[in-house]
Amino acid sequence: MDFLPTLWFILIAILWTGYLFLEGFDLGVGMLMKLFAKNEKQRRVLLNTVGPVWDGNEVWLITAGAATFAAFPYWYASLFSALYIPLTLVLVALIFRAVAFEYRGKAHTLAVRNAWDWAIFLGSFIAAFGVGAMLALSTTGLPLNANGDRVGGPFAWFNQYAVLGGIGVVAFSLIHALAFLGLKTDGDIRDRAAKLLARWLPVALLPLACWAIAVVWINASLAALAPLLLAVVAMVFAWIQARARREGWAFIGLGVFLLAGVAAIFTAAYPNVLPSTIDAAYNLTVSNASSTPYTLRLMSIVAAFGLPAVLAYQTWTYWVFRKRITESHIPAAHPVIPII
């Protein structure tokens, strides 16, 4: 077994889990801006629950991408070039979302503010769908030739797994955001979020679970059955807790579901990092897609220091901003008065 490439396969799975767990709720909150918030005050409450943290959450995506580049250049090159159009859309979505977060409150008119709300909603939706589709395709395969290049045209990647993964991440993000709002807000928002969470939780987790089951099934992976089982247990647990309105436990249950689900998917896919649907001989695996042991050792040392540090100060951030935010906290909007 290739120890270092396997270690980095696990690390990249962890980075994606971190991304989906953290950005999951802020992508969800972004979508809920349009689907859930009743008025301007509520939209601002939603926005401010993720205000201090969303940018840090998004760095998990950047790190996952860069770590894939460093540790598995062939995986990075084939996956990103094969999904050219969808990733372009993801980039556009993330650009608009980021800018809208920052600029929305600086809008002078309702129409402009409303436009930025749409940017946040659509940006969050497209980013969640695109990342889900990308991960689903990476674990189920793309039509790649011997050089690792996509054949069959710009949309050759489109299949049922892309849709399943896309919906899976969108639905997970929405439900995760409802659980998050239960922890971060109070009053009407908290109550409505709790009700929706209890009602929709199993439905929302189903597509992601189906994706995990599909990957385990295709690869006939026995080793992945344990995390898969854990994911199912976590889902039931989260649902029970949500119905009992124990918001903290429901949120933790969702986290365990995600962790176990991603673990099942990546365990089942191992040692493939990106299978070819044309010929199994063209599969990209942890051995043939990775960087050299020298580079991986260097990166391992960096990650051994860097990753725990990130976890520590990011956790601290959540602790600093742990207070619940309610509509009464939202200050009046201050228009900028030109003095010159």
Add this chain to the structure above:
Amino acid sequence: MDVLEIARWQFGITTVYHFLMVPLTIGLGVTVAVMQTAWHRTGKAEYLRMTKFWGKLFLINFIMGVATGLVQEFQFGMAWSEYSRFVGDVFGAPLAMEALLAFFVESIFLGLWIFGWDRLPKRIHLATIWCASLATVFSAYFILVANSWMQHPVGTEMIDGRAVMTDAWAVFTNSTAMVTFPHTIFGAFAVAGGFLLGISWYHLYKRRHAGIDTVDATGRVIVGESATLGKNRDKVDYKVWIKSLRIGAVVAMISFAGVALSGHAQAQLMIEQQPMKMAAAEAACHDGTGFSLLSIGDLRSGGATTCDDVVGVFEIPGLLSFLAHENFTTEVKGVNTLLPEYQEKYGTHLPDDPMYGDRAGSEINYLPVMEVTYWGFRLMITLGGLSAVAAAVALWLTRKGTVPLNKWISRLALFGMLAPFGANSAGWIFTEMGRQPFVVAPNPSFEGIDQVFMYTAAAVSPGVSAGEMLFSLIALTSIYAFLLVVEVVLLTRYIRGGIGSAMPEFHERPGDGDNDQDTDALSFAY
């Protein structure tokens, strides 16, 4: 246009655009941290206002840098998959380190800074802006290590058709990176200095124009106050602008000195590492010692084999040799000397390999586009130098405490803010275009490593169609254009709002509105 050309345009446009935001972020971030430190130490109101006002502009700009930086990371894999496969073992590491060690710090600590006013203890809150702003500098280091490796590959061997890292220390202490890093950082501070200078100048001018500040018979300022219609412009407001102006001017001048010195060091390396780039920067066909002030002729007509139509009109004898060799006599090689050397070393034609697409087997043009390198080099130096001169003049003109009541100079000050941005862009376009036809330029000075190079023609994604590439080029370019307008409109609005735009409480007089807001939970909200 074929895939390669579209991909190059896309990379060029998105990178130059990204690098409009980056230097301002780097330079302004540290400057704001210094301002907040001054407030922390002295408790003076003007430093708090400076921190808030410049911090607000910093954030408006920062978010654009974040949003456009994402594109940079993704497009290596999307548009340049062959490049990514070839260099990933070396090039991916600094990018991953940038994300893990620098960008996380930037994003998370900036979040703490924005929302942590009054929430965090003052000392810790001050630490957050320092963490965030120093992380932007670290970030630049990692990215420049990656870029410098493309200019001058080191610590690498060619194994199984790809570049493999064998010496991380060599990669991270690449001589090219060691001079490019200070050059870029000083360049960033030059941008921030000009930004402070131009905006402060305009505010001081407007105070004089409105009759708030006046001057006595000797020209010394008499600071006044005005509070009409909730527009508060007190004496502290004056201090904010005059101090910001002076900080900006000093930063701009020091930065230019740093830029010039590090640029000189870069030229000395360039002559060794990429002699063709230096020759192309001078549009020098023949060996010589002079720095060209103006050359005319058809810079491209010679194509790959000859370069005879360029005529130097004015040149300063010996200056080029001084830049490159620190004496006035050692000749710097011209294009006509270098072309045969490159052809002998790296061949005259691209290999007949499918990885080169339509270009397989075609003749290699080792000469960069000389209009771009020649004028890019000069534009960079001219704009950089002009802004330093402007900063010195500004300090002189404001020695008695305020700016002259002159509409044209104040317009010039605002316009002059753009010069350092232009110098940065021109410098990058020069150094990246000057590396062509290579995406990874060969390193001529190391044994065994001179096989580590890659032609740009081989780097593009083979599986991506021209249509896809065109789609993203059009999508990104139009979105970038739109967002540039948005950013400029917002920056303008906040600049015109003055201190009050960053401190709403500043305009409010007692009993003016609802003061019962729970500042504990949200002192700064979206």
